[in-house]
Amino acid sequence: MxxxxxxxxxxxxxxxxxxxxxxxxxxxxxxxxxxxxxxxxxxxxxxxxxxxxxxxxxxxxxxxxxxxxxxxxxxxxxxxxxxxxxxxxxxxxxxxxxxxxxxxxxxxxxxxxxxxxxxxxxxxxxxxxxxxxxxxxxxxxxxxNLAHMPVKGRVAHALVSLKDQFGINKDGHIDIELTRQDLASYAGATYETVFRVVNELTQEDIISTNGKKISIINGEKLFALTQDTNQ
CATH class of the missing domain: 2.60.120.10 (Jelly Rolls)
Incomplete structure (x- = not known):
């Protein structure tokens, strides 16, 4: 109503x-x-x-x-x-x-x-x-991007876009909490693939996660992934 x-x-x-x-x-x-x-x-x-x-x-x-x-x-x-x-x-x-x-x-x-x-x-x-x-x-x-960019680049692009739109909160996290399914839907990928990519980015010290909260540790490396269409 x-x-x-x-x-x-x-x-x-x-x-x-x-x-x-x-x-x-x-x-x-x-x-x-x-x-x-x-x-x-x-x-x-x-x-x-x-x-x-x-x-x-x-x-x-x-x-x-x-x-x-x-x-x-x-x-x-x-x-x-x-x-x-x-x-x-x-x-x-x-x-x-x-x-x-x-x-x-x-x-x-x-x-x-x-x-x-x-x-x-x-x-x-x-x-x-x-x-x-x-x-x-x-x-x-x-x-x-859906046609030519690998999933890792699309996830990186999604995270950069979220940071640009919502900013960073006082705890250093991107100031929006998304489920992995929503992140996958935004990146145009499956839940399983995005889950794997997020773990890879975490292991590479590019991002860190705490539940639904995501922090960008190395913005330059993350942005570089969005420029590479041949990963």
């Missing part, structure tokens, strides 16, 4: 990029709701209703990959938009799924209001266009 809860109107990319005169309209049309860890926010194939933003927490955006696997497309956090790939005249169903990785708060606006927002706020529309361009480049890079 979507309902209004406290929102500072400053956290998500929508509020930060729109003109201040439009903020009352956002406040009147947005719906914020709490999600629990593991909760599916929407599923691939669900009818399109609107656009989502992360107010608190982390969300994985993923797609079916074969009959029983998934590929994590990206992670959304810190006010990020998700569910936006439905923009377009012929999009009627979500092409991806979104699942909460931890307890959090999601902001939702329906499609009619979001399209009105784009028309009224050219600066936000421009920022969204740049985001789409960056996302397309990342998607192309991911597909190229």
């Amino acid at each position: 979507k309902k209004n809860i406290h929102c500072d109107n400053q956290t998500c990319t929508l509020c930060k990029s729109c003109i201040k005169e439009w903020l009352p309209a956002i406040a009147a049309n947005r719906k914020n709701f709490k999600v629990k860890k593991g909760q599916v926010i929407f599923s691939e194939g669900d009818p399109v209703t609107g656009i989502y933003f992360v107010y608190e927490g982390n969300v994985k955006v993923h797609k079916k990959w074969g009959s029983d696997k998934e590929l994590i497309i990206r992670f959304a956090n810190n006010g990020a938009i998700f569910g936006h790939r439905v923009l377009g005249k012929h999009a009627t169903h979500y092409p991806i799924s979104a699942t909460a990785l931890e307890n959090g708060i999601i902001c939702y606006v329906d499609m009619e209001f979001f399209e009105a927002t784009l028309k009224v706020n050219p600066q936000y529309t421009y920022q969204l266009m740049l985001f789409f361009a960056d996302e397309l480049q990342e998607a192309e890079k991911k597909m190229r």
